[in-house]
Amino acid sequence: xxxxxxxxxxxxxxxxxxxxxxxxxxxxxxxxxxxxxxxxxxxxxxxxxxxxxxxxxxxxxxxxxxxxxxxxxxxxxxxxxxxxxxxxxxxxxxxxxxxxxxxxxxxxxxxxxxxxxxxxxxxxxxxxxxxxxxxxxxxxxxxxxxxxxxxxxxxxxxxxxxxxxxxxxxxxxxxxxxxxxxxxxxxxxxxxxxxxxxxxxxxxxxxxxxxxxxxxxxxxxxxxxxxxxxxxxxxxxxxxxxxxxxxxxxxxxxxxxxxxxxxxxxxxxxxxxxxxxxxxxxxxxxxxxxxxxxxxxxxxxx
Amino acid sequence: xxxxxxxxxxxxxxxxxxxxxxxxxxxxxxxxxxxxxxxxxxxxxxxxxxxxxxxxxxxxxxxxxxxxxxxxxxxxxxxxxxxxxxxxxxxxxxxxxxxxxxxxxxxxxxxxxxxxxxxxxxxxxxxxxxxxxxxxxxxxxxxxxxxxxxxxxxxxxxxxxxxxxxxxxxxxxxxxxxxxxxxxxxxxxxxxxxxxxxxxxxxxxxxxxxxxxxxxxxxxxxxxxxxxxxxxxxxxxxxxxxxxxxxxxxxxxxxxxxxxxxxxxxxxxxxxxxxxxxx
Numbered sequence: 185x186x187x188x189x190x191x192x193x194x195x196x197x198x199x200x201x202x203x204x205x206x207x208x209x210x211x212x213x214x215x216x217x218x219x220x221x222x223x224x225x226x227x228x229x230x231x232x233x234x235x236x237x238x239x240x241x242x243x244x245x246x247x248x249x250x251x252x253x254x255x256x257x258x259x260x261x262x263x264x265x266x267x268x269x270x271x272x273x274x275x276x277x278x279x280x281x282x283x284x285x286x287x288x289x290x291x292x293x294x295x296x297x298x299x300x301x302x303x304x305x306x307x308x309x310x311x312x313x314x315x316x317x318x319x320x321x322x323x324x325x326x327x328x329x330x331x332x333x334x335x336x337x338x339x340x341x342x343x344x345x346x347x348x349x350x351x352x353x354x355x356x357x358x359x360x361x362x363x364x365x366x367x368x369x370x371x372x373x374x375x376x377x378x379x380x381x382x383x384x385x386x387x388x389x390x391x392x393x394x395x396x397x398x399x400x401x402x403x404x405x406x407x408x409x410x411x412x413x414x415x416x417x418x419x420x421x422x423x424x425x426x427x428x429x430x431x432x433x434x435x436x437x438x439x440x441x442x443x444x445x446x447x448x449x450x451x452x453x454x455x456x457x458x459x460x461x462x463x464x465x466x467x468x469x470x471x472x473x474x475x476x477x478x479x480x481x482x483x484x485x486x
Numbered sequence: 487x488x489x490x491x492x493x494x495x496x497x498x499x500x501x502x503x504x505x506x507x508x509x510x511x512x513x514x515x516x517x518x519x520x521x522x523x524x525x526x527x528x529x530x531x532x533x534x535x536x537x538x539x540x541x542x543x544x545x546x547x548x549x550x551x552x553x554x555x556x557x558x559x560x561x562x563x564x565x566x567x568x569x570x571x572x573x574x575x576x577x578x579x580x581x582x583x584x585x586x587x588x589x590x591x592x593x594x595x596x597x598x599x600x601x602x603x604x605x606x607x608x609x610x611x612x613x614x615x616x617x618x619x620x621x622x623x624x625x626x627x628x629x630x631x632x633x634x635x636x637x638x639x640x641x642x643x644x645x646x647x648x649x650x651x652x653x654x655x656x657x658x659x660x661x662x663x664x665x666x667x668x669x670x671x672x673x674x675x676x677x678x679x680x681x682x683x684x685x686x687x688x689x690x691x692x693x694x695x696x697x698x699x700x701x702x703x704x705x706x707x708x709x710x711x712x713x714x715x716x717x718x719x720x721x722x723x724x725x726x727x728x729x730x731x732x733x734x735x736x737x738x739x740x741x742x743x744x745x746x747x748x749x750x751x752x753x754x755x756x757x758x759x760x761x762x763x764x765x
Contacts, residue, residue: 230581343599351594354582357571358642361543361652362595363563405579409626414581464578467629474622475631482663 195435203434213328214430216335217383217396218423223342224380225401225422226415227373230353234398236273236374239287240381243269243294245390247382248315249301258315259327263334263382269294270378274371318389318442331383338379341372349373350411387426388442395446396422403453406460425449494557496521496566496649496682497542502551504537511537512706513550521649522680524673524696526687526713529703530744535686538703539652542684543567556649563595568643568681570653570672573636573660578628585623587638588613591645613641617671633664640672650682657692665692672696690717691738704744717741 204211228237247265251258269290276286302312323331342349351359352366353373360366377397384396404417429445436444495518503513511534519525527535540546541553544562553560555567568591576582589610593600614623617637622630627638636656643651653672657665673696676683685693690700690713700716702709702725709716709725716722717739722730730743 226581229579232577344597346599347590347594347596351590354580355587355590355594358569358591358639359594360545361567361569361571362591363544364595401581402579405581409579409581409583409586409628411581411583411586464629467625470625471622471629471631471634474634478667479663 194439196437197435200435204431207430207434209325209328210323211427211430213331213335214387214426215423216332217387218426219419220335220338220380221384221396221426222400222419222422223415224338224377225397225399226404226418227349227353228377228398229401229405230350231373233283234394235284235287236270237377237381237394237397239273239291239294240266240269240378241385241390241393242291242298244378244382244385244393245315246294246298246301248385248390249298249305249312252307252312252315253301253305257327257330259323259330259382259386262315262385263330263379265294266378266382266385267375268378270374270381271371274374314389315385316389316391317440318385318387318392318445323386327386331386334379334383338376338383341376345369345372388429388445392442392446395442395449396426399449399453400425403449403456406453406456407463421449421452424452493521495519496523496556497684498552498554498557500552502541502553503549504534504541504546505549510549510706512703512708515551515708517701517710519650519682519684521682522676524676524683524685524693524698525701526685526690526693526697526699527701527703528687528690529708530705531688533703533705535703536654539569539654539684539686542650542652543569565646566649568646568648568651570636570639570643570651570656572655572658573632573639576628576630576635578626580626580628582627583624584619584627584630584634584638585610585614587627587635588619588623588641588645591642609645613645614638616644616675617641631664632660633668636660636664636668637671640668640675644675644679644681647679648681650684651676653683653685653687655687656685657687657689662692669693669696694739713739 228234244262244266247268248258248262250256250265251261272290273283273287276283305312348359348364349369349372351362352364352369356366380397381393384393388395400418400422401414403421404414408414408417425445425448428448429441432444433439433441497517497519499515499517502515504511527538529535537546541548542555542560544560544564555564589606592606592609611620614620617640619634619637619641622634627635630638639656651672656672657668660668669692672683673693675681676696687693690697694713697713699710700713702716702722704725707725709721711721717732719730719732722732722741722744726744728743730741733740733742
């Protein structure tokens with residue numbers, strides 16, 4: 185196959201406009217998920233818990249698989265699965281290391297359950313695969329409504345707890361001393377994270393949730409440390425990836441959405457990382473200069 | 487302090503006893519700290535120095551006795567307290583700049599997202615100036631040196647004009663030079679603002695020039711007095727119940743012996759604290 189033939193198989197722009205119109209709802213949902221993912225990922229980075237995202241997503245998968253098996257709504261199933269997982273992780277251990285152990289214990293259990301449920305399920309195999317790799321264009325208007333409602337719920341909760349949650353995430357000891365309910369906020373955040381994971385699973389699937397819930401803020405923190413710019417950039421990156429991924433995927437009859445979402449997300453990270461290298465170098469140089477000046481002033485004062 | 491009866495002490499402990507289960511950390515502790523006073527809390531690991539701060543922060547409850555700040559019972563989130571923790575490393579990609587650390591001391595505990603405010607920004611700038619951190623205020627906190635971070639922590643703790651600063655080993659893991667700078671800065675702010683300082687440490691030397699009184703805790707027993715009274719071979723030997731020597735070497739006080747006691751009590755206080763760290 186020549187490059188052109190491969191390109192022809194991958195993409196066809198026939199009826200593109202009609203497809204976009206047809207999937208307007210999916211695009212809106214994807215945009216909203218991008219906003220949610222971008223904001224949540226800021227806290228995932230601030231709390232340094234990417235592993236928890238992965239753990240929650242696998243139990244979300246188990247929930248969805250169970251729902252598929254018993255003929256319950258898949259979106260609701262994945263939401264219940266990830267909320268349970270998030271709650272267990274949130275109240276599970278006192279320290280980050282304990283949490284990681286709990287996540288490591290929960291993850292294979294969840295995945296094992298999911299495999300069991302899928303093995304018992306004798307319906308369409310595409311439905312199974314969709315859980316792993318995302319299926320937002322295939323979900324019903326009712327499910328999209330659920331996604332939108334949950335996204336808005338997440339955004340409202342985040343708006344209420346934003347400052348104390350950031351304080352508790354970045355500086356837990358002082359936050360606690362200032363009377364911030366650090367433990368309660370941990371549970372609240374884990375629940376919100378659980379919802380966000382369940383929602384993102386619909387777009388990119390269980391395996392690739394990290395692309396929407398970690399990569400955006402990981403990219404943003406490469407080029408900024410501002411508590412305003414990091415969330416803003418993170419949201420822009422996540423929306424670009426989720427909506428952009430769908431728009432490109434529409435032109436392709438064979439490739440599903442998730443590879444495009446993850447690729448865009450990854451490319452953004454790569455660019456930010458390269459730009460960030462220079463920034464870090466100059467920051468470290470300035471620190472060295474400050475330390476040297478301090479040293480000299482000390483010698484001068486002796 | 488001869489002025490004891492004329493005004494309410496900033497901090498007051500009466501017959502205070504703290505225990506974890508069966509283990510009594512200290513008991514019968516009576517202590518008043520006056521405005522602007524610098525109290526050093528010394529002793530081996532696991533004797534309840536940090537736990538004393540947690541009592542004052544309202545995070546641990548006394549088994550017996552009372553603890554008051556400005557004449558009111560201790561409670562969580564007391565705005566009269568500024569808290570300075572140990573220096574710990576911050577990842578260089580953490581989304582926080584130096585000025586954000588200080589700002590959180592002003593309104594980080596409030597609900598909502600917070601709006602930009604000129605007066606708050608001016609206040610942050612004033613605090614940054616006060617600790618000489620202006621030149622690196624906009625750098626990511628993760629790219630600052632330990633000494634720079636602890637300066638910011640002083641500013642953060644001073645943000646709401648507290649009556650007392652509770653410091654938990656703030657000089658630990660700094661080099662001697664930065665220890666001196668941060669200690670001097672802390673003292674300068676104490677003097678200009680008349681803020682009392684309760685300073686938990688296992689190393690008195692960097693703060694020795696500023697300390698008014700020492701609370702020395704060993705294995706449930708304690709001693710309160712001026713450094714000249716407490717930091718002597720006789721006093722500490724009696725307190726440890728074994729031969730301990732305090733030697734002065736080049737202007738620094740060195741406590742020799744008592745290490746066996748330290749090993750005995752080498753239970754990390756952290757491990758007794760039920761919830762710590764975030765996820």
